Amino acid sequence: MKLYSLLVWGLVAPLQPTGEPLVGSTAVEASSLVQETRIPWTAETVEHLFNRAGFGARPKEIERALRMAPEEVVENLLKGGRFVEPPYYEQGSMQDYDLPEGVSRQEQRRAKAIRSKNDRAQLKLYTEWWIDRMVEGDDPLRDRMTLFWHGLFATAHSTVKRSYDMIEQHRKLRKGALGNYGELLNGIVKDPAMILYLDNDKNKKSAPNENLARELMELFSLGEGQYTEQDIKEVARALTGEFRDKLGNYRFSKKDHDGGTKVILGERGKFKAREVVGILLRQTACSRYIAGRLLIYFEGVKPDELRLTEYAGFLARSKYELKPFLNKLLLDPRFYREEALAARVASPVDYFVGSTRRLDLDLDSQFLYLAAADLGQELFDPPSVKGWDEGEAWIHTGSLLGRGNTMGLMLGTIHLEDTFLPLGEEVDPLAERGPARKPEPRGSREASMEDDMQDSMEDSMGDSMGETMEDGDSMQSTSEAMATRTKIPKEFAELVRALGKSYRPSLNLSHRLNRAKIATDLQVVEVMLDSLLAITPPADTHQRVLTYFTGERVAAGLTEDAFLSQPEVAEDILRRLAHLILSLPEAQLL
C-alpha cells in the first residue's frame, strides 16, 4: 500500500503536503537499535510489518502506525492489546462416562454420536473465537505466534477427538506464545492432547512407544538428522508413564515409568521428561532449528548462514525468551529488505483473514474457518504432526482457483445458483437416471460403446430438462446447459450456509471512491490495486486490470467522468474488480 491510496482508502488527511513517504522519523534516528541502515518507514513497510507480525492491516492502522516510530509500533505489538475472554468450555463433553448396565449397543452408539457432536460444537465455538481475535486484531502478534506454535507443535482434533484437550493446549500456546520456548516445550511434552495425538498414553516401561520421542526431536526441537535412532529409543524410555487421565488431565504413572539410566545425546542419567527438555535446549541444533523456523516464517525467505547463526546465538543467549528475539527481528532493517517484502505466499488464514481486514468486511468467522480449511489450512486439524507446509506449497492449480472462488462468495460476485441447482433443491439430474447399468461382457460392450454412451447422454439431457426449466426462465437459450446442472458441491454448500442465506457483503466501495473524488479509470484501478495487493503489480497486470475495468464500465453504459453517478451499477463493477484483483497470482503474496 502506498500513501496515495491510503489517503483514499483510509479517507485520512495527508500526513505530509508532498505525499512523500516518511523515511526515518526523529525517533528512528535517535534509536540506537538501528545503526547502519534505518528502517524505511513507509506505508509499504508498515503494511509488511502488519502482514507478518499480525494478519494484515486495516487502512486506518497503517495511517496510525506511520505517525509513530517503528520502535513504538513494535513495542505495542509485543505488549499486546485487550484480553478477550474465550467462550465457556467444559471438560466432560467427550468424557468416557459409563452408561448404565444393560444399555443396548444401539443406545451406546447413539450416546457416542451425541457426545461427538457436542464435542465438535464446543471446538467450533472456540475456533470462531480465535478467528475473531485475528480479525479484530486485539493482540495480533500473539495470535500470529500462536498460529506459528500450532503449526510447530501440530496436533489434530480428528485424531485426538477431545475438544477440551485441544482448547487447553491452544490456551497454553496462546498464553505462552510470546514467552519462553523452553517453557512451551516443557508444556507440550506433558500436554494431554499431544500425549493422545502421539500415543504417549501407551508409552510404558513394559512396552515403549516412540512416537512422541521421535517427533519431539525431529519436529519440535532439533530438526531431522540431529540425533540417532538410539537417542529416540532412550528418549522414549524417559517419556514412559507420561499419561493423560480419562478426563483430560496430565497424569504421571510411576509404575509405568522406566526409572533406569538413559544415555541421550551423550548425557547420562535417570532422566524424566523435564531433564530431556533441558538436554534438548542445550543443543546448538535446537536454537538453530527454532531460530530458523521463526526467520523463515516471518520473512518468507530462507536465512543465510550468517544471519541464522546470529539469530540462533541470540536466542540461546537470551535463554529462549521470545520477546527479545521478536523485537530484534521486527526492528532489523533487513526484515524490511526488498527481497523479503511480499515474498511470502499467504497461507489460507493469512489470505482470508487478511482480505477481510483490508476490505473492512464483516463476516461470520465460521465462513473464514471453512474457507481456510477447504484451501488446506484447517485450524485444529493440521494434516500431520509436521504441521502445514508453508510457502509456495499452498498454491497449486486447484487451490488457486479455489481461493478466487471463495473470494467471490465473500464479495457477493459469485452466484452459485447460476451454475448449480439452488440449495434445498438438491436433486441431482444425473442421479435421476435410475440404477447404473450392469457391466456387459467385455468385447460386446466395447464395440458398441460410443453409440451407446451417446444415446444415454441424450436421454439424460431430455429427462432432466423438464425438471429445471421452470427456474431457468431468466436464462433463455441456456436451458440445455441448465439441464446438466448438478447440485452445489459440498464445499461450496457449507460456505454458503456459513455466510447466511441473505448474505450481503458489508462494503461500500463506490462511496469510498466517491468521497475521495476519484474519477478516472486509471485512478480507480490504481487505488484498488494498491489497497488490495501487498506488491506493486507488474505493468502488464496493471494494464489487464485497467482494460477489464474500462470494458465493464463501457458495457454498463457509463462514461468515465460519470462512473460514480450510478452507485448501484458502479458498486457491482467495483466488487467484481476487487474480486479479480484478489484472485490474481499477485494477491497470493504478502
Next chain:
Amino acid sequence: MNRRSFLSSGLAMVGGSRLLSAGTRPWPFAQSSNERTLVVLELRGGNDGLSTLVPYGDDEYYKLRKGTAWKPETLHKVDEYRGFHKDLTEVSKRFNKGEVAVFQGIGYPNPNKSHFKSREIWHTADLRGRAGNDGWLGRLCEQRFPDSTLPELSIHIGNEEPYSLQSSTHPPVIFRSPDTYRWLGDGDAEASLDATERGGKGSTLDRLRRVMTNAKSSSARILDVLQRYETPVEYPTHESSRSMRAAAALIHAGMGSRVISATFRGFDTHADQRFDHSNALGILDNALQGFLADLERSQAGRETLVLVTSEFGRRAQENGSRGTDHGKAGVALALGTPVKGGLFGEHPSLTELDNGDLAYNLDFRRLYATALEWMGADAAGILGAKYDSLPFV
C-alpha cells in the same frame, strides 16, 4: 449481479462448451492410444508390510505380533508361508490370476524412519531427500515429454501437491473435485486472471502466474471430460474411490495425462492397528476393484500401470499399544493389464532383523527403473544410476 457479463462469459466457459459438445462430439474415449500412463497411489503413514502380506507360516510372526497378528484362517493365502490381509480381497483375487506383482522387503540403504524424510526419499528417488531436485515423476515428465506444454501431463487428485510430481518445467495439475475445479466468477474477469508475461517480482510470482494459466486451461478440459463420464463400473462412495473414478475417466478420454497420482491415508498405525489398518486397506481394495475393472474397458486403460507404494514398513515387534512403530522394509504392489504378476524380492526375515526392523532386500529404485523404462524413459538418467529392472511388465 451483472447478468449480462455472467451469461456472456461464465456460462460460455463452463456450461457453454459442454452445451455445444454434448450432442455432437463423441463420448470422450480416445480412438486409439498406444500412449502409456503411470498411476502411483501412495499409502501415507507407513504401511505395515507384515499385516499386508502376512507371513502366517512363520511362528516368529505370532511371537512378534501378539496383539496385532492375523490368524491363518482369516487370510487370503498365497502359499504355505504368506497370505494377503483379509480385506485385500480384490488384490488377492487378481494376484491369483497372475495380475498383481508384489514387492517384498522393499526399501533402500540406510533407511530413515521419519515419515517426512522417508517420504521425500521415495518421492525424489534421492537418498538425500529433497536436495533441490524435482520429484521422480516430475523428472519423468521432463525427460520423456520435454516439449509437452500440456498442463495436465501430470495430475494429482487431492488437496496437496506431492513432491514426486514437482517439476520446475512440468508442474502438475492438482484438483480435489471436478465440480469445484473451475473459475465461477465473472467471465470477463477470467480472461484477465493470467498473464503470458513472465518476469514479475522474483520467480515466485512467475510460478504463481504459470499455475493460474495452467489452472484455467486444464479446468475447462477436465470438467468437460468428468462431467460427461459414464461407466458401468460401480465405485464405492468413499472419496478415494471417487478420485480413482476421475482418474479412469481422464485416462479413457486420452487427454494426454501420462502420470496420475493419488493418496490413501490412515496407515500410521501406532495404536489399535487391527481395526484402523483393516479399514485403510479395505478402502484401498475397494477403490482398486472399481478402478482396475474400469481401466480394462479401453486401450488407454489397458496401457496403464498402477503402482502402490508407502514411505516405509513398520517395526517387526509390535509396540504394546496394539500398534506398530516406524520401521524399514515394506511392501509395494504393481497392478493393471501390463503387469506380469508374482512375488518379487524375498520376504524379509523375521529373525535376522536390522536393529529390530525388517531389513530391505529390494531397492525401490529397481521398481521405479522398471516403471520408467516401461514408460519409454531412460531410467538411469532419471534415477542418477543404473538399477536392474524387474520382470513384472
